[in-house]
Amino acid sequence: xxxxxxxxxxxxxxxxxxxxxxxxxxxxxxxxxxxxxxxxxxxxxxxxxxxxxxxxxxxxxxxxxxxxxxxxxxxxxxxxxxxxxxxxxxxxxxxxxxxxxxxxxxxxxxxxxxxxxxxxxxxxxxxxxxxxxxxxxxxxxxxxxxxxxxxxxxxxxxxxxxxxxxxxxxxxxxxxxxxxxxxxxxxxxxxxxxxxxxxxxxxxxxxxxxxxxxxxxxxxxxxxxxxxxxxxxxxxxxxxxxxxxxxxxxxxxxxxxxxxxxxxx
Amino acid sequence: xxxxxxxxxxxxxxxxxxxxxxxxxxxxxxxxxxxxxxxxxxxxxxxxxxxxxxxxxxxxxxxxxxxxxxxxxxxxxxxxxxxxxxxxxxxxxxxxxxxxxxxxxxxxxxxxxxxxxxxxxxxxxxxxxxxxxxxxxxxxxxxxxxxxxxxxxxxxxxxxxxxxxxxxxxxxxxxxxxxxxxxxxxxxxxxxxxxxxxxxxxxxxxxxxxxxxxxxxxxxxxxxxxxxxxxxxxxxxxxxxxxxxxxxxxxxxxxxxxxxxxxxxxxxxxxxxxxxxxxxxxxxxxxxxxxxxxxxxxxxxxxxxxxxxxxxxxxxxxxxxxxxxxxxxxxxxxxxxxxxxxxxxxxxxxxxxxxxxxxxxxxxxxxxxxxxxxxxxxxxxxxxxxxxxxxxxxxxxxxxxxxxxxxxxxxxxxxxxxxxxxxxxxxxxxxxxxxxxxxxxxxxxxxxxxxxxxxxxxxxxxxxxxxxxxxxxxxxxxxxxxxxxxxxxx
Ligand SMILES: Nc1ncnc2c1ncn2[C@@H]1O[C@H](COP(=O)(O)OP(=O)(O)OP(=O)(O)O)[C@@H](O)[C@H]1O
Ligand SMILES: [Mg+2]
Numbered sequence: 001x002x003x004x005x006x007x008x009x010x011x012x013x014x015x016x017x018x019x020x021x022x023x024x025x026x027x028x029x030x031x032x033x034x035x036x037x038x039x040x041x042x043x044x045x046x047x048x049x050x051x052x053x054x055x056x057x058x059x060x061x062x063x064x065x066x067x068x069x070x071x072x073x074x075x076x077x078x079x080x081x082x083x084x085x086x087x088x089x090x091x092x093x094x095x096x097x098x099x100x101x102x103x104x105x106x107x108x109x110x111x112x113x114x115x116x117x118x119x120x121x122x123x124x125x126x127x128x129x130x131x132x133x134x135x136x137x138x139x140x141x142x143x144x145x146x147x148x149x150x151x152x153x154x155x156x157x158x159x160x161x162x163x164x165x166x167x168x169x170x171x172x173x174x175x176x177x178x179x180x181x182x183x184x185x186x187x188x189x190x191x192x193x194x195x196x197x198x199x200x201x202x203x204x205x206x207x208x209x210x211x212x213x214x215x216x217x218x219x220x221x222x223x224x225x226x227x228x229x230x231x232x233x234x235x236x237x238x239x240x241x242x243x244x245x246x247x248x249x250x251x252x253x254x255x256x257x258x259x260x261x262x263x264x265x
Numbered sequence: 266x267x268x269x270x271x272x273x274x275x276x277x278x279x280x281x282x283x284x285x286x287x288x289x290x291x292x293x294x295x296x297x298x299x300x301x302x303x304x305x306x307x308x309x310x311x312x313x314x315x316x317x318x319x320x321x322x323x324x325x326x327x328x329x330x331x332x333x334x335x336x337x338x339x340x341x342x343x344x345x346x347x348x349x350x351x352x353x354x355x356x357x358x359x360x361x362x363x364x365x366x367x368x369x370x371x372x373x374x375x376x377x378x379x380x381x382x383x384x385x386x387x388x389x390x391x392x393x394x395x396x397x398x399x400x401x402x403x404x405x406x407x408x409x410x411x412x413x414x415x416x417x418x419x420x421x422x423x424x425x426x427x428x429x430x431x432x433x434x435x436x437x438x439x440x441x442x443x444x445x446x447x448x449x450x451x452x453x454x455x456x457x458x459x460x461x462x463x464x465x466x467x468x469x470x471x472x473x474x475x476x477x478x479x480x481x482x483x484x485x486x487x488x489x490x491x492x493x494x495x496x497x498x499x500x501x502x503x504x505x506x507x508x509x510x511x512x513x514x515x516x517x518x519x520x521x522x523x524x525x526x527x528x529x530x531x532x533x534x535x536x537x538x539x540x541x542x543x544x545x546x547x548x549x550x551x552x553x554x555x556x557x558x559x560x561x562x563x564x565x566x567x568x569x570x571x572x573x574x575x576x577x578x579x580x581x582x583x584x585x586x587x588x589x590x591x592x593x594x595x596x597x598x599x600x601x602x603x604x605x606x607x608x609x610x611x612x613x614x615x616x617x618x619x620x621x622x623x624x625x626x627x628x629x630x631x632x633x634x635x636x637x638x639x640x641x642x643x644x645x646x647x648x649x650x651x652x653x654x655x656x657x658x659x660x661x662x663x664x665x666x667x668x669x670x671x672x673x674x675x676x677x678x679x680x681x682x683x684x685x686x687x688x689x690x691x692x693x694x695x696x697x698x699x700x701x702x703x704x705x706x707x708x709x710x711x712x713x714x715x716x717x718x719x720x721x722x723x724x725x726x727x728x729x730x731x732x733x734x735x736x737x738x739x740x741x742x743x744x745x746x747x748x749x750x751x752x753x754x755x
Contacts, residue, residue, distance in 0.1 A: 069635075069642060073558065098645025108636035111659045120654070121644040171640070178644055 001227070015211040017042040017182060018063060024065065025058050032058045034236040036077075038066055040160035040229070045208050047223035047244065048216045051216030051259065057105055059233070060184050064100035065093040081182065098125055098257035101180030103188045105216075107167035109159035109174075114151050117159040117170055118142060121178035133199045137177055144206070146199030165191045172200060176207070183207060185215045189222060201226050224248050232256045271324070271430055275437045282441035287310030303455035311454040314461045315444035320437035327429045335421045339414050342521040357411065360403075364392065364415035365422070367401035374399050382419070383719055387412050419422070434593040484733060487726035494720040495519055500727060506690035508710065508721045512753045519724050519730060523690040527700035528735075531611045531686060532675035534696060538615025539675075540668055543622025550623070551630040552652055570620035574680040581685030601697035603687070604706045608696045610685035614678055616672045616687040624671065629663030630656060662747040668745035673736045679704040 018040040033055045035238035040046050048056045058067070065086060067073040077084050086096055096123075109117050118138045121127070127132035138155070140197050142148040147169040150162070159170055175183060185204070189197040204226050205212050217223050223230055224244060231241040232253070240247060240256045251257045271503075287309035294300035301308070339361060340354065368382045376399050377385075385392070392407040448454070492500070495517075501519020546566065586604025589612075593601040601608075633656050642653040657664070670728050679702075687699025687707065709727045717723070 013318040036678065064643065066639060066643060069499055094642075094645055095647075096646050097643055102643040104636065104643065106636055108634070109387060110637060110640060110655050111657075120641070120646075124646050124654075174640075174644065257489065 011143040012042045014041040016040070017044075017140065019078075019080045019083075020059075020062070021078040021080075022077060023062060023209050025055070025061070025062060025076075026074045027058075027070070027071040028136065032236055036233075036238040038231055038238055038241055039073055040212060040214060042053070042212050043208055043210070044229055044231040045204055045215060045227040046231065046234060047227035048214065048231050049218070049220070049223050049259070050239075052218075054233040055236045056233050057186050060102075060186055060214060060216055063095045063182070064102055066102065068093055077206045098178060098181055100127075100182040100184060101175040101178055101186040103168075103175045103183070104174050105190070107164060107168050107171050107191070109170050110163070111158065111160055113156045114142075114162070114170060115155040116158045118174050120174065125178060127178065140175035141173040142170075144176050144203050145169045146196055146203065147173060151184070165196060166191065169252070170191060170195060171199065176203075180211065181216070182212045185213065186217065187216050189217070189219070197222070220248070232259065234259070268328075271433060272321075273319060275324075275433065278437045278441055279313040282316045282445060283309035286445050288443060290448040290450065290452070290454070291322075301450050301500055303458075306456050306577055307454035308448045308452070310458050311443055311452075311461075312444040312448060314458065315440035316437045317440075318461070318464075319440045319662070320433050323436055324429070324433050327425075327432070331422070331425045331429070335418060335425065336690050339418050342417050342616070343410055343414050353418070357414075358421065360407075360411050361414040361418055363401070363403060364396070365413055365418040366409055367392075367396035367399070367403070367413060368419060370401055371396060373401045381414060385412065385416070397573060399585065411417045428484075445520070452475035458741050475737065481733070483587050484726055484730045486643060486725055490630050491720060491723035491727045494723065500724070504692055506706070506723065508724070517721055521728065523692045524703045524706050525731070526692050526703065527682075527686065528676055528702040528704075530607050530671060530700060531614060531682060531702055534607060534611025534680075535614035535618055535675045536668070538612060539618035539622050539671055542615075542672075543619045544664065545628055546619070547623040547626035547630060548652060551591060551627050563624075566620050566623055568614070568620075570624065572617075574617065574678060575684075577617050578680040578684030581609050581681055585609050585613055589697070600695065605685055605687035605699045606697045607686060607700050608683050610680065611696070614675055614681050617678070617681065618674060619672045622667055623673060624665035626660070629660045632663070633659045656660060662749075665746045666743050669739050669746075673739050676735055676739075677729065677732065678702075679708060703732050707732075 016039045018038075020039075021037045023033055023036045026030070035061060049061065052054055061067045062075050062079060063081075065084075067075055075087065081096075081100065082089065110120065112120070114137055118141050119128075119134055122137050128137055139148065139152075140150060147166060150166060151157075151170075159167065162170060168188065172185070172188055175185075189200055192200060201222065204213055204215065208228075215223075215226065227244045229242065230244040230247040232239045232251075232255075233253060234246065234255050238252060240253045247256060250261060251260065290301055290308035291298060291305055300306050340358065343357065343361075368377075368385075368490065371377050372379055372382050387407060387409045392412060393405075396403055414562045481488060498521055499523055502522065503518060504522050505518040505520050506523045507518040509517050546562075550563055550566075554562065582604065586606070586609045588607055589606065590601055590604050591597070593599075593608075595602070637655055637659060638651055641655045646654070682702045682705045686701055686705065686719050688705070689699045689703050689705065691698060691700050693700065707725045707728050710722060710728075
């Protein structure tokens with residue numbers, strides 16, 4: 001990783017947005033997340049890195065309770081967003097997910113038109129006052145998802161007819177359309193070319209001004225480029241968490257060092 | 266040699282060919298199966314295939330062609346005789362066949378020798394009595410012509426079966442020998458067997474297709490025959506259904522509209538019951554129910570599909586009808602005069618269709634990928650919003666298919682209608698009146714003493730054809746819908 005550009009980072013600390021404590025996740029008998037505690041800051045991009053199958057997606061899905069939809073999945077421990085326990089029975093997971101948006105590892109556009117895909121969230125949550133308002137939201141979201149130029153002439157074509165990378169950007173646009181406070185992105189650039197990747201990274205940087213972004217990535221360069229904080233997972237454990245610059249230049253754990261230098265993974 | 270023996274012998278030749286072909290191929294490779302082009306089994310199978318397939322093909326064709334050929338020859342030999350009034354050449358031929366069969370039985374039981382059967386004449390033997398003695402009863406005494414025909418018939422059939430047996434055996438042996446001779450290391454037995462399998466599959470498919478075409482043609486010819494006797498316009502646009510069996514010809518009104526109306530009305534009510542109930546229960550089972558509830562409820566619903574329709578008919582007649590009468594009958598609202606009514610049959614048919622709709626829709630809803638649900642939940646949608654806006658649209662083509670399938674079942678359903686809807690053909694809007702459907706009338710036109718030359722019986726084929734066209738139209742419509750949405754979403 002010699003070519004890594006570690007950019008100047010603002011080291012001022014922000015408020016804690018998501019506080020996870022002693023989180024355990026079981027899929028039936030599989031212990032997928034072991035004792036993970038992490039404080040994710042507001043107005044910050046946090047990168048989750050780690051070898052395949054280490055539980056990055058699983059932990060990400062805990063933050064907006066998407067694991068509720070998996071029958072065999074059990075989550076214990078304490079996760080707070082804005083100091084509110086999200087697994088409290090009083091919390092409505094539907095409300096929570098409107099606040100905590102997610103871009104999935106595999107693109108999953110709805111079998112609807114591109115327009116309707118993006119307008120889905122705003123419609124459900126009543127974010128648009130009228131049709132032209134909704135048009136504006138859709139256009140803005142598609143622009144932020146770096147796909148507007150490609151689809152502006154076929155907004156009413158099916159979203160499933162796009163290429164894999166276009167679908168992924170459509171899903172990003174769909175997620176930002178609901179204006180979430182936290183955006184969880186599971187490998188959002190895995191199917192994107194360098195140009196689209198750069199655009200999405202730009203978007204992430206832009207989102208950071210108002211939101212907290214968590215991004216799972218297998219690209220060290222990407223983690224180094226976009227994130228201020230990095231968490232390294234290994235076999236369900238959170239091995240190391242800290243300033244991105246510090247993790248990449250001066251990791252404390254030998255496992256982190258071997259992973260980022262490419263010796264395990 | 267009888268047919269079953271012939272088949273067994275051919276199979277034995279094939280089995281022997283299998284073993285020998287396999288051995289020869291192995292030997293040609295010096296016992297090392299790796300030096301063969303194909304696995305040893307393929308060489309054996311190839312020889313067996315060559316023994317069986319051509320032989321059986323010839324056998325089949327021969328069995329189909331021989332009676333036609335023999336019939337025409339016997340007919341030609343009888344062409345000089347005059348046919349009595351009220352009889353026909355067809356009846357004479359069936360007499361000939363009965364006598365020939367009777368002689369076969371007599372020879373088999375030892376009541377006469379083979380030679381005697383060949384030389385028998387009507388002058389010195391009472392054939393009727395003779396055949397009566399061996400258990401073959403004839404309607405009238407046998408005329409000399411018929412006996413002569415029967416003897417020709419037996420003679421030709423006898424020659425035919427000898428030639429056939431010889432030919433089939435020669436072909437089986439020849440085929441086996443041909444394939445055996447080719448079984449050496451370089452022969453691509455595997456590819457030939459692959460082709461053989463292809464032929465097998467293609468012929469299975471063509472049997473299905475050809476049968477459909479055959480049924481269609483049978484319907485078509487009889488329908489055309491019917492329209493020759495009864496004006497098509499009266500059939501299609503007649504509003505009165507009143508067949509008469511006693512006064513043959515002219516007196517019948519055979520308008521299809523009341524039956525068509527009954528069919529649609531009852532099916533409509535059935536779908537009105539089955540579609541919402543079936544669809545909602547499918548949604549509950551696939552999206553809301555816990556695995557435990559699902560594992561109990563799904564089989565329970567599917568039991569409904571296993572109940573024979575005659576039981577539903579009884580249920581309509583004995584339970585639903587009386588209940589409806591007590592609710593809407595003379596004593597209360599006065600809408601309903603008897604237990605059999607469109608409503609009765611429609612409700613019960615709807616219950617019958619619930620499992621079709623629910624089980625198919627359930628499978629289709631389950632086939633919608635989980636990622637789609639995740640996407641919707643991830644945007645903060647509730648469960649019912651997700652179902653309405655994502656899952657149902659994605660599953661729509663399949664659900665429409667399920668509903669149309671249920672509709673064709675409803676249109677074709679007979680027993681429930683016969684027992685639940687009554688027998689009166691009527692054009693009325695009141696769902697509490699008795700009406701009847703196309704299927705029920707096909708049954709009633711053909712049961713009892715039907716004369717298949719009269720329009721009253723032939724109308725059944727025209728009705729059948731109408732049903733066929735209706736369901737075909739439904740299916741095409743279903744395909745159209747499915748394709749339309751496919752284009753949009755795939
Ligand atoms: N739905 C599930 N049912 C059972 N086990 C699961 C399920 N999803 C994930 N797991 C298991 O949990 C562990 C962590 O999986 P997870 O998807 O979180 O990995 P990941 O870090 O995201 O990997 P990748 O980088 O390949 O996406 C794996 O061992 C996996 O087998
Ligand atoms: Mg993952």
